Amino acid sequence: MRVAVHRPFTIGEVELKSRLLLGTAQYPSPDVMVRAIEASRCEVITVSLRRQNAAGGGGEGFWDIIRGLGLHVLPNTAGCRTVQEAITVANMGRELFDTSWVKLELIGDDYTLQPDPIALIEATKVLAEDGFEVLPYMTEDLVVARRLVDAGCRVLMPWGAPIGSGQGILNPYALRTLRSRLPDMTLLVDAGLGRPSQAAEAMEMGFDGILLNSAVALAQDPVLMAKAFSRAIEAGRQGFEAGLIPSREMGVPSTPTLGTPFWQQQAAGKEEGS
Amino acid sequence: MSQDGCLVKILVNGEPQEVGLNVSVDGLLVSLGYGGKAVAVAVNRDFVPRSSYPQTRIQEGDEIEILAPMQGG
Numbered sequence: 001m002r003v004a005v006h007r008p009f010t011i012g013e014v015e016l017k018s019r020l021l022l023g024t025a026q027y028p029s030p031d032v033m034v035r036a037i038e039a040s041r042c043e044v045i046t047v048s049l050r051r052q053n054a055a056g057g058g059g060e061g062f063w064d065i066i067r068g069l070g071l072h073v074l075p076n077t078a079g080c081r082t083v084q085e086a087i088t089v090a091n092m093g094r095e096l097f098d099t100s101w102v103k104l105e106l107i108g109d110d111y112t113l114q115p116d117p118i119a120l121i122e123a124t125k126v127l128a129e130d131g132f133e134v135l136p137y138m139t140e141d142l143v144v145a146r147r148l149v150d151a152g153c154r155v156l157m158p159w160g161a162p163i164g165s166g167q168g169i170l171n172p173y174a175l176r177t178l179r180s181r182l183p184d185m186t187l188l189v190d191a192g193l194g195r196p197s198q199a200a201e202a203m204e205m206g207f208d209g210i211l212l213n214s215a216v217a218l219a220q221d222p223v224l225m226a227k228a229f230s231r232a233i234e235a236g237r238q239g240f241e242a243g244l245i246p247s248r249e250m251g252v253p254s255t256p257t258l259g260t261p262f263w264q265q266q267a268a269g270k271e272e273g274s
Numbered sequence: 275m276s277q278d279g280c281l282v283k284i285l286v287n288g289e290p291q292e293v294g295l296n297v298s299v300d301g302l303l304v305s306l307g308y309g310g311k312a313v314a315v316a317v318n319r320d321f322v323p324r325s326s327y328p329q330t331r332i333q334e335g336d337e338i339e340i341l342a343p344m345q346g347g
Contacts, residue, residue, distance in 0.1 A: 023345075023346060023347030024345040024346060024347075025345040025346050025347045026345070026347070027345075033345075046346050046347055047343060047344065047345065047346045048343075048344045048345065048346025048347075049314060049341035049342065049343065049344060049346075050341060050342065050344035051287040051288070051339070051340065051341060051342075052341075052342040052344065054306055054307030054308045054311065055307060060311060060312060060342075062343055062344060062345060063312050063342075063343040066343065075346070076346045076347070078346055078347065084319055085319065087321075088316050088319055088320060088321045089341075091314075091321035091323075092314035092315070092316060092321055092339075092341055093314070095314050095321075095323060095324060096312060096313070096314040096341070096342075096343060097343065163347070164347075191347075213347030214347065
């Protein structure tokens with residue numbers, strides 16, 4: 001199956017120019033966060049919901065900054081461990097952020113933060129039925145991916161590596177398989193990337209986009225790193241669209257062999273010697 | 275806010291609180307200082323839409339979550 005190379009990047013009905021989705025957590029300051037988001041030229045930012053003291057102004061300050069950016073907001077269900085918790089937080093996010101998009105995060109293992117695939121499928125069925133655009137943070141399992149598509153997902157977000165680990169793409173075979181078996185799905189790599197080159201690698205495989213947070217927010221210069229990832233993602237996508245050459249074991253000359261200087265003499269010499 | 279002056283014990287964001295019996299979610303938010311702020315509410319792990327605040331009454335032992343926008347990945 002061939003992946004269409006020049007199709008637009010869409011989430012639900014929304015067509016996006018930037019293939020980078022950026023998280024809003026862990027920046028050294030709100031000002032650096034805003035400058036990093038602007039430098040990345042991303043159009044979608046992820047946010048969450050948390051308990052906050054009323055005395056501390058609630059989440060008003062942060063929410064005002066986010067609204068001021070005028071970007072698409074993708075609320076997550078980070079920290080949820082059961083289907084019921086995730087459904088409740090998804091609904092709270094829909095009301096608070098006025099969007100039907102949800103990054104569905106359902107953790108099944110605390111050490112690796114590996115998503116729980118069974119709970120993901122169950123929660124997706126309920127949320128998709130209720131009109132949510134569910135973007136599931138998932139492992140790279142092909143059959144889980146198929147079940148999530150059956151449950152109503154139009155976007156899938158397999159991990160590259162555990163959240164925040166910066167290890168890059170640990171299972172390139174599985175990601176390539178997902179891409180080739182689900183050629184029409186919007187596929188993003190979400191989590192685990194540390195370097196711009198790793199984002200480019202995913203894009204060269206034909207992934208539609210990248211969701212990042214730690215690699216940018218925790219860099220020594222988050223604003224510069226946001227720009228670096230943005231360019232790597234564009235470069236990787238262009239590489240994919242341009243059509244990569246197959247790799248070969250042998251060297252193949254790139255300079256034309258026709259008209260090679262001294263060729264007659266060399267060849268003749270070799271023939272005489274053999 | 276209380277109909278008969280009785281107080282009930284509830285948990286708000288995991289912290290014990292005492293509020294008037296049968297206070298609405300609206301009333302609870304105002305009394306806790308969240309009035310008019312960007313928050314979403316769940317009672318006993320079920321989402322309570324804003325439109326249901328006036329008729330949703332707080333009962334003894336209710337566990338209330340009041341969540342606000344926050345940075346996320």
